[in-house]
Amino acid sequence: MAASINLQHSALDAELPDHYEIRGRLGEGGYGQVFEAWDATLCRAVAIKQLKLGAAALDPERLIREARLAAALSHSAFVKIFSVAGGGASQAIVMELVQGSTLRQHMLERSLSPEQALAIVDQIAAAMAEAHASGLVHGDLKPSNLIIEPSGAPRILDFGLARQINPLANQSSTTDHSDGTIAYMAPERLGGQPPSVGADIYALGAMLYEMLAGSRPFADLDGLALAAAHLQSCSTRWPFPPEVPATSVALVRAMTARDPSQRLRSMAAVRQRIAALRAPDTPAAAAAAARWRWRGWRGAVAAGAAVALLGGALWLLAPLERWHPMLAPAQTLQAGWEALSHYDRDGSLTEADNAFLAILKQNPRQASAAAGLSIAYSFRYGGDGRDPALLAQANASAQQALRLDDQLALAHVAQGEALRVAGQNEAALPHFKRALELDPQALLALAGKIQALLGLRRFDEAEALLQQARQLHPRERRLADLLGSLRFQQADYTAAETAFRLSLQLEPDAVYAYANLNAALLRQGRNDEALQVLQQGLQVRPNGRLYTNLGTTLFARADYAGAAQAFERAVSSAKGSPNDYLRWANLADALRWLPGREDDSRQAYQRASDLLAPQLERAPDNATLASRMGWYRVRLGDAPGALAWTERALTRAPASPDIQFRAALAYELSARRQSAIAALIRASTLGYPAHLIDSEPDLIALRRDPHYQSLLLESAQ
Template sequence: MAAIIPPEATRAPDVIPGRRHPEHYELRARLGEGGFGEVYEAWDTRLQRSVAIKTIRHGGSTRTDLVREARLAASLRHPAFIKVHAVEDDDSGQFIVMELVHGRTLKQLLRDAPVPLATALDWVGQVADAMRDAHASGLVHGDIKPSNLMVDDDGRVRILDFGLALRHDALATETVSLGSSASAEQADPQGTIAYMAPERLQGATPDPRADVYALGVILYELACGTRPFATLHGLALAAALVQTSSDGWDYPDSLDTRLIALIRAMTARQAEQRIGNMDEAVRRLAELTGKPGAAAPRVHAAPAQSLLSRRAVRIGAGAVLGIALLGGLWWQLAPRVGALTQALVPYSEAVEMEQGLAALKLLDLPGSLENAETHFNRILERSPDNAAAAAGMSLVHALRYGSDRQDETWLRKADADAQQALKLNDQLALGHIAQGWVRDMQGRWDDALAAYGRALHLDPSNFFAWYGKVEALRHARRYPEARANIAEAIRRFPHERVFLDALGSVYYEQSDLRSAEEAFRRSIALQPDAVRSYANLTTVLMRQNRNDDALRVLQQGLQVRPSANLYSNLGNILFRRGDYVGAAEAFENAVSPTRGAPGSYLNWANLGDTLLWIPGRSEEARKAYDKARDLLAEQLVRSPNDVLLVSRMGLYAARSGHADEARKLIMRALTLAPMTADVQFRAGFAYELLGDRKQALAAIAKALRLGYPVKYVEAEPDLVALRRDPEYHAN
């Protein structure tokens, strides 16, 4: 759906001129329709500006779909993408408020007259430049075509309608259905067939190479004056695109052979033979136009009459950044505001700090930590003794340690940064917060809570202090205090989903699975593009033996973005179904340096468990267990009384044949937490591996009485002999 004003815009016949719909927006002209709704020009009576409003048809997408689309669009930083101002809803439905842009689509321009080749190369170069930014964030457009590309009054190409955008993931599945109707719209509900890559027409999930193909077809159309197989429609067009190669398309004799080679490389029928990313397309387009090197992302100035004065821009940027720190949809605008202020506003430590902290709150989105690090480093390069920036760097390193890229080096760096921040200024709340995050990750929860107490004394409304405090209380298993503080945090920060995740985790750890599920579902509704919430909900559903529901949620999460936790959950589901080869592939993704968390001991242990059941892979299993034990040993040094770590280490020791070490660790875990179901199950599992059936039966029976799911016991292949023991059924 386009946020544009085409020349032929008409008054919507079902809208009364001057009527406010909804609330403070006056609808004016209908600009277009397609997909799931309509777009109108509107006047925002509060901010006194023209906007575009995308409405959702009755029976169309849900509010979650709408918010997802808005978040996807708002997360894009390149100026070629339409800006999202807000997501609103009222009794009439939901709608997105967007930037209103004047211009014409490439479809309209191509219909009117041939496009000069230099102009065509410039337009395609602009699109490639913008799409490489989107691909770097994990986003795929999936529907690039001339009607979704607009040239504004300044000659800039704008990319429209990210409503079909997907987070690319190789394990996601999607089918493109081609009906029998001759209508292209009916035959291809996911986009225009003429610009769809052959693999998409055969049911493949969109990935960056599909966007490269679509842009290559547009380049052909601009350069040659027609699109391939222009006379074919529906299934005939789809068949032609699937069965033929772009090497055989007709090219004018006057066309530069380098340009023909580029079009063929972008539109190769086999995806693996195609240009694999937009970086290469940008580079080769730059060579054709005689520009040195690859084009860098551009920030274009808006028309002079629409710009505020430099003084006004500085004030406005600060105001928007203040809003960004409050959360909600404005979280997604923080990176965009950052790019704008860097271009228009002189360097300011205060602005850099606000942008860095705003980026930290987006920790679940790709590039957020790198973005925050850039802002804090910019300060430290000019002011090495800036305590706030040092504390910010500590938070970046701590979050990196807790992310899919977990590595002990990050935690040590976070500790050093926090120490430096407090040395420079011990009255800075952020310095104490940084110290608290480090102590929490080191398992020193009393010290962490003391640090958060000092931070909240200095700044009672600090989001990061509240988040750190509730997490430390949860980790320390002080659940009543954790729930009370989470309730207060939700009251203070109603739009921050991390507190709902913390609440769900508290309920899960206390075996209140229904309440945990409700909390995680509320978290997803609040921020549908946060994969951590999908992973949490999947875990809860698996624990309730609702594996089909878990798979559906897991698939939704993988479509948003790859995640080690999601891959691990997928591996567990497949393992319990007896699909060991599929489970191994999922766990290998979970420990992958590019797609998972190679610093997670649990993922390596899961991989070891799975490889044991695949012929010829026992040596790989042993290496996976050794990796898990090495990673876990580092954490046990810091947190010797963390019962979950101790019990897991005992089980892994039993797995790898270290019997004495295993018995010692299991006894220690049972002493620390005798009434914890997971600990009793691991103890029973370890005893069975060590050949002590009597103690294994006793521990497993106690785990079941404490609420451990019987299906988890029955799905574990290593417990087959135990389950056949009459004593198991007697208990």
């Protein structure tokens, strides 16, 4: 501190004991002036901070209490507090004099490598972990409150003052001090919340960003505009130089999530992530070994900030053309991943495709872009795509990503997704496992593994992983959807409904959640509510899944003409997907009950069978697919084939109520009444809804069978 700030003599207003000899003014910060002094009694140099409090002077007892708390911290990173002097509007703290420069000066004088930045953050996190364990928070961590000693060790200043002084209350919004505080304040702090552990983690993450990127977020904004930018944005949009390791980017985002519940929960968790990044056998460590030389990045970040028109609350993002050319790949990559996170919205997957393809055209060796492109293809196939060419593209891009960087978690996620959407859940699991070894909190890896486990009906494992994932990402809509899917497969339709409603609370414009909620309500016999939910979803955005569920709901009401119309939209290129076997089968089911449409029904069943066949070749052990093929074959008059597929499905998943129900249909239409009755009783026992059994027209004769009625009564007792 003394070596790097120009000494300037100035009067010290606080009344000090006579044995303190003021030798010079070291500088001025947000809380007041700092002086160097000599303690003649103990023969040591000290620093004395005269607090700039004005009329807002602290209660001396409270100030002493804060000083005692800070003095009780034993970690060497905390600047030692020796005493408190003065009173009223003239108060001062006597503390250890630390040699070195502030982190702010340190960053201006040199570029920090990622490894150096992580080392600094790790040491600060270690100190703050001790403070937090004692129930203490800092409240104003920022580069000007950190001193870097000549040895490279960081020291922490002003501990505890932020809890007693509003750092913005007595400063002009145009001063450097205010901007230096605002830039590192968590959004909830700017919204009036008190200091917290989460806010300290956010501040440290913002400093890590600055050390990696060379400039703080929104570097060209100040005052109210800067505060508004932090309140209305999120760190997923902060640009990084292309050479910053993806794992370091993920760490910054985990520390600076806009929602406090989605941040890393403790400084210990921060240190664990850093330890993983700095392990000698990780790619992040290898990338960080090179010196960081991108000084030009400072100007690039400053040139591309948002412009705020605060009077009208209107925000305009600067166009990409204004950004430094070095920034474009990182910004484009980030835009691709942002679009991918909203994969079920119109145009999002196209936007993601375009972003990743643009990067690969410029740099074919960008592994993250190749992984993103693969995942986009997989999501498109799993949505309304169902084009086998998409699977081939997803696999090719995933393999490219793995060849370029097999230590990139997203590359393994990409390969896992390509296998999962193809029905190869068992083969997908090792890739998701490896991705989570590389990045334990990766949402895409967690969600992909959970979906694969659900596909394999390994419900206990799926539930355990879901619990872990929701603790890490408590406000993630996709995890709520997966919880609902788990409960649905377990025939707990009330719990499924609760989960799907939570999903809609988290993201009201996610159309998949409307389709899922409709299915849960339909299984509970709440058909009118189910229709209302579908109409709400269709108002948000027409979607093939919504039309499919609309058809299913109308079919259950015996409105076969309305169901057929909805299913026709679901298989159309304009509103759905002509490559989805299940939608063709639904259409076939509805057409069977319309006079004169028997041939159309048979053609639709044939189309469903043809589309399903290659999926079964890729996933021959998938019980759900086998069960559906059995149903389609029986409708096409192939009783032996139908029975073979049905037996295969029952062998693999005997506890599935849906598979037992389809088995009952296949047996009944193959003139195997007793087997059909047994399967239907089993389906009912496992939780298949009675109202759906009663509304199935193909089972009218079976339901009248005295043997079935007798067994049904026995099972109900």
